């Protein structure tokens with residue numbers, strides 16, 4: 239596949255517009271299975287070992303968090319929201335639907351940034367989402383504009399990511415930001431410093447999980463003790 243193929247064309251060619259199982263309010267450009275799109279991503283970038291195209295799946299954590307925001311719009315209504323590790327952007331879109339005043343989506347994968355922009359158009363949100371493509375996780379609070387709520391869907395799937403993400407989330411929680419994280423019990427979810435807000439059974443998509451349904455918890459992340 240030619241390097242010149244635009245990210246938007248690549249996304250259209252390797253996904254289809256799909257309803258999000260737990261969040262029927264939203265549609266996303268999603269892949270049907272992992273192997274083909276991962277191979278296509280490597281072909282597109284002309285080298286192997288590229289990051290998995292996580293933006294092309296609606297992860298159970300993201301679905302649960304999006305559902306929770308839509309069912310509890312008071313959490314974000316009129317507030318400034320930053321969705322970190324946004325993937326497809328589904329949690330950011332739910333924040334817009336729920337009435338957030340300002341919504342930012344942060345992603346380090348350039349394909350994810352392109353997918354977020356396309357998914358935003360697909361859902362005709364009527365509000366612009368700012369897409370931040372810098373890696374915020376080693377940076378202090380001043381690296382982001384003031385926010386009231388930070389959301390993080392399914393970010394505890396690998397040790398290096400969780401080791402950077404959790405202290406960063408706690409730092410913002412210590413500054414008074416409401417920090418929400420949703421997770422199906424992945425290996426690197428902290429055992430302490432979280433308060434459960436909701437638990438739900440989330441249908442999985444494609445072949446990214448072993449089970450068809452994953453019990454997933456929406457947590458509030460507490461400041462460092």
Ligand SMILES: C[S@@+](CC[C@H](N)C(=O)[O-])C[C@H]1O[C@@H](n2cnc3c(N)ncnc32)[C@H](O)[C@@H]1O
Pocket residue numbers: 292293295296297298299300301322323324325326327328329344345346347350372373374375390391392393395399
């Ligand atoms: C499992 S996906 C979850 C996506 C989305 N939140 C959801 O629940 O569907 C994790 C995402 O984290 C992104 N990511 C990894 N490291 C990151 C970092 N340092 N900053 C921002 N995003 C990051 C990946 O590109 C990937 O899209």
